[in-house]
Amino acid sequence: MHSRIFPIVLLTDFGYRDPFVGIMKGVIAAIAPQTPVIDLTHGIRPQDIFQGAFVLRRSMDYFPRGTVFCAVVDPGVGTARRPLGIKTRDFYFVGPDNGLLWPAAAANGIESCVCLENSEYFLRHVSHTFHGRDIFAPISARLSLGIRLEILGSEVSTPVSLEFPEPEPQGDALVLTVMDQDRFGNLTLNLSLEAFKGFSGMSFYLGFKGRAVRTFHQTYGQADDSRPFVLPGSSGFIEVAVKNGSAARDLGADVMDRFLLKRLK
Amino acid sequence: MHSRIFPIVLLTDFGYRDPFVGIMKGVIAAIAPQTPVIDLTHGIRPQDIFQGAFVLRRSMDYFPRGTVFCAVVDPGVGTARRPLGIKTRDFYFVGPDNGLLWPAAAANGIESCVCLENSEYFLRHVSHTFHGRDIFAPISARLSLGIRLEILGSEVSTPVSLEFPEPEPQGDALVLTVMDQDRFGNLTLNLSLEAFKGFSGMSFYLGFKGRAVRTFHQTYGQADDSRPFVLPGSSGFIEVAVKNGSAARDLGADVMDRFLLKRLK
Amino acid sequence: MHSRIFPIVLLTDFGYRDPFVGIMKGVIAAIAPQTPVIDLTHGIRPQDIFQGAFVLRRSMDYFPRGTVFCAVVDPGVGTARRPLGIKTRDFYFVGPDNGLLWPAAAANGIESCVCLENSEYFLRHVSHTFHGRDIFAPISARLSLGIRLEILGSEVSTPVSLEFPEPEPQGDALVLTVMDQDRFGNLTLNLSLEAFKGFSGMSFYLGFKGRAVRTFHQTYGQADDSRPFVLPGSSGFIEVAVKNGSAARDLGADVMDRFLLKRLK
Numbered sequence: 001m002h003s004r005i006f007p008i009v010l011l012t013d014f015g016y017r018d019p020f021v022g023i024m025k026g027v028i029a030a031i032a033p034q035t036p037v038i039d040l041t042h043g044i045r046p047q048d049i050f051q052g053a054f055v056l057r058r059s060m061d062y063f064p065r066g067t068v069f070c071a072v073v074d075p076g077v078g079t080a081r082r083p084l085g086i087k088t089r090d091f092y093f094v095g096p097d098n099g100l101l102w103p104a105a106a107a108n109g110i111e112s113c114v115c116l117e118n119s120e121y122f123l124r125h126v127s128h129t130f131h132g133r134d135i136f137a138p139i140s141a142r143l144s145l146g147i148r149l150e151i152l153g154s155e156v157s158t159p160v161s162l163e164f165p166e167p168e169p170q171g172d173a174l175v176l177t178v179m180d181q182d183r184f185g186n187l188t189l190n191l192s193l194e195a196f197k198g199f200s201g202m203s204f205y206l207g208f209k210g211r212a213v214r215t216f217h218q219t220y221g222q223a224d225d226s227r228p229f230v231l232p233g234s235s236g237f238i239e240v241a242v243k244n245g246s247a248a249r250d251l252g253a254d255v256m257d258r259f260l261l262k263r264l265k
Numbered sequence: 266m267h268s269r270i271f272p273i274v275l276l277t278d279f280g281y282r283d284p285f286v287g288i289m290k291g292v293i294a295a296i297a298p299q300t301p302v303i304d305l306t307h308g309i310r311p312q313d314i315f316q317g318a319f320v321l322r323r324s325m326d327y328f329p330r331g332t333v334f335c336a337v338v339d340p341g342v343g344t345a346r347r348p349l350g351i352k353t354r355d356f357y358f359v360g361p362d363n364g365l366l367w368p369a370a371a372a373n374g375i376e377s378c379v380c381l382e383n384s385e386y387f388l389r390h391v392s393h394t395f396h397g398r399d400i401f402a403p404i405s406a407r408l409s410l411g412i413r414l415e416i417l418g419s420e421v422s423t424p425v426s427l428e429f430p431e432p433e434p435q436g437d438a439l440v441l442t443v444m445d446q447d448r449f450g451n452l453t454l455n456l457s458l459e460a461f462k463g464f465s466g467m468s469f470y471l472g473f474k475g476r477a478v479r480t481f482h483q484t485y486g487q488a489d490d491s492r493p494f495v496l497p498g499s500s501g502f503i504e505v506a507v508k509n510g511s512a513a514r515d516l517g518a519d520v521m522d523r524f525l526l527k528r529l530k
Numbered sequence: 531m532h533s534r535i536f537p538i539v540l541l542t543d544f545g546y547r548d549p550f551v552g553i554m555k556g557v558i559a560a561i562a563p564q565t566p567v568i569d570l571t572h573g574i575r576p577q578d579i580f581q582g583a584f585v586l587r588r589s590m591d592y593f594p595r596g597t598v599f600c601a602v603v604d605p606g607v608g609t610a611r612r613p614l615g616i617k618t619r620d621f622y623f624v625g626p627d628n629g630l631l632w633p634a635a636a637a638n639g640i641e642s643c644v645c646l647e648n649s650e651y652f653l654r655h656v657s658h659t660f661h662g663r664d665i666f667a668p669i670s671a672r673l674s675l676g677i678r679l680e681i682l683g684s685e686v687s688t689p690v691s692l693e694f695p696e697p698e699p700q701g702d703a704l705v706l707t708v709m710d711q712d713r714f715g716n717l718t719l720n721l722s723l724e725a726f727k728g729f730s731g732m733s734f735y736l737g738f739k740g741r742a743v744r745t746f747h748q749t750y751g752q753a754d755d756s757r758p759f760v761l762p763g764s765s766g767f768i769e770v771a772v773k774n775g776s777a778a779r780d781l782g783a784d785v786m787d788r789f790l791l792k793r794l795k
Contacts, residue, residue, distance in 0.1 A: 017308025043547030078484030219608030282573025343749030
């Protein structure tokens with residue numbers, strides 16, 4: 001046990017109109033009334049494990065050491081898919097074994113991974129359809145209070161992994177993938193700011209469905225018209241943006257779509 | 266007075282784009298800065314007392330003893346409808362006297378119910394249109410700090426009640442009502458899992474507008490195609506669901522619509 | 531330093547589907563784990579500084595003394611626009627120097643206003659596109675812990691101001707402007723309840739695009755049909771509302787539209 005209480009951070013695809021998230025907070029409050037609960041987001045697209053994994057990975061580093069991430073995007077709820085608890089160098093992760101937790105946990109360094117089996121730490125009645133409430137919330141609450149992971153179940157040696165796509169070389173070009181699309185219509189591509197440096201200093205061509213993006217700006221304010229441009233995104237990847245508009249709408253692009261990036265002579 | 270501070274749980278139809286909920290939290294923070302405030306949901310459809318009552322009833326049992334539920338779905342705000350404070354076996358309920366609080370409070374056992382009259386515990390200026398801010402938030406804050414209900418007003422013997430529809434026998438069939446529809450398009454029907462057991466073991470027919478639902482699955486994962494099926498819902502009622510889809514959209518069904526359930530020979 | 535911890539109140543145009551707000555809360559939790567964080571709203575329309583300023587101004591007075599308002603509607607992020615910290619009589623305000631903070635801060639009485647320059651209190655890496663996370667969240671966290679504003683940067687004598695439109699006399703009539711539109715479709719006009727008193731006692735005409743509003747009701751409940759009426763809004767201004775409907779939809783009116791108010795003989 002430790003004296004400081006660690007926050008629980010929730011990420012789900014439950015949205016905001018239903019009481020699901022509120023009920024999970026009720027379960028947590030009943031077990032760990034002093035534990036602060038932070039909503040990372042509940043706006044993950046229904047059952048989009050990939051988006052959930054990407055959002056968790058890019059957000060993780062901004063939370064304090066000891067944070068318990070409770071993530072629920074869980075199309076396989078109630079089936080044989082395992083419920084997991086993972087201890088990493090700095091954090092705990094709780095959620096379904098479907099790849100959702102993998103990129104974040106692996107990046108932070110997995111120290112221990114267990115299948116949540118010890119039902120004495122669950123709610124008394126476990127439903128087939130809402131493990132967020134019945135398993136993941138109560139386990140997260142107990143981890144925030146300092147319970148040891150080993151008590152909760154037996155070791156899992158090979159959790160389901162999920163790898164983000166890498167930029168793919170194609171001749172002297174790179175094929176890039178849209179990883180996320182935000183409220184402002186900005187498109188996050190899977191190319192790090194570091195890797196883009198070789199392109200931003202010279203002329204480049206970023207193509208999608210016959211459209212071309214050819215300019216790079218450090219900020220929205222520097223863009224001087226409403227054409228799409230490349231922006232250094234806040235998550236460490238490049239983004240495609242439109243000033244006072246939506247690059248997603250303008251280009252007709254969505255998550256998993258692919259762009260072609262070329263240097264120009 | 267008691268030493269432990271009880272949480273306040275908010276349920277409203279205020280949505281998320283306006284500052285109404287945030288303002289209520291400001292009022293609470295000014296009176297009871299240590300009280301944790303939990304959002305159950307603010308996505309109740311505007312002025313839908315029935316949906317608010319159902320969501321409150323199905324969520325209540327997951328919150329700790331002592332919780333103050335502050336619920337505001339209040340088309341009659343500013344009229345003669347009374348503002349209520351209710352003490353039940355385990356909880357407090359605060360909100361308008363329009364049936365919203367009734368199913369939850371009655372199920373938990375009403376011990377005392379008062380009309381909130383003592384304006385010294387309200388905000389100084391009470392508007393005609395925002396009692397959530399002016400009456401219900403400050404009263405909830407004070408109840409979380411341990412004020413006695415009797416101080417707040419005089420006893421109400423007959424608060425407005427609201428009864429949920431029961432399954433209606435029709436020959437050897439049952440007419441069921443849609444109680445709620447969630448983000449995933451799942452439809453909650455007013456038949457308990459217990460009551461459905463007599464049907465799920467054999468062939469059944471659940472009809473709506475010429476469409477038939479004939480299969481039962483314990484989980485989404487067991488469904489093998491995109492036809493609607495019956496699922497044991499997490500709130501203790503059966504639900505109609507579509508794997509990776511929306512039963513509400515697929516069937517064109519909404520809250521208060523009625524299904525017919527028959528046993529087949 | 532003081533012994534009581536002050537809450538941080540967040541207002542942004544970040545919406546609810548992305549992790550931006552959650553990440554800001556992570557930054558705050560890492561610096562000031564005991565500080566309560568309250569969401570005022572994240573539903574400000576993208577880059578609508580005017581709406582953000584109005585919502586902040588009308589909400590401010592309901593929060594406790596010492597509150598740190600962290601407001602981010604920031605189309606100029608990463609450009610030369612200054613990041614500000616403002617101390618007023620009762621509050622702190624943190625956000626971009628684009629007028630967003632001005633009406634609220636000026637109304638409360640500005641005591642000190644600094645340009646946030648001392649990067650030792652920022653996150654280590656400051657992006658060009660997310661100062662909410664990199665500057666405003668960490669500065670707000672430190673202000674909630676009692677750091678003195680003067681340490682954070684040098685005095686700004688003329689922050690960017692933003693004035694709300696006043697009612698404009700036109701002959702014996704007044705031209706009013708729509709300041710806000712809420713979830714229920716109510717339209718807030720820039721005329722105080724006090725100023726409207728001269729009209730509500732007699733016949734009046736409130737016109738918009740050939741439509742006329744001629745009735746005043748204290749509450750929704752008093753309206754007896756579905757025609758738009760004038761209501762005393764909870765923010766101290768008059769509103770145009772439709773019972774069980776939307777005045778915005780019914781009239782086709784939106785923020786910044788103008789109504790004409792006349793006394794009738």
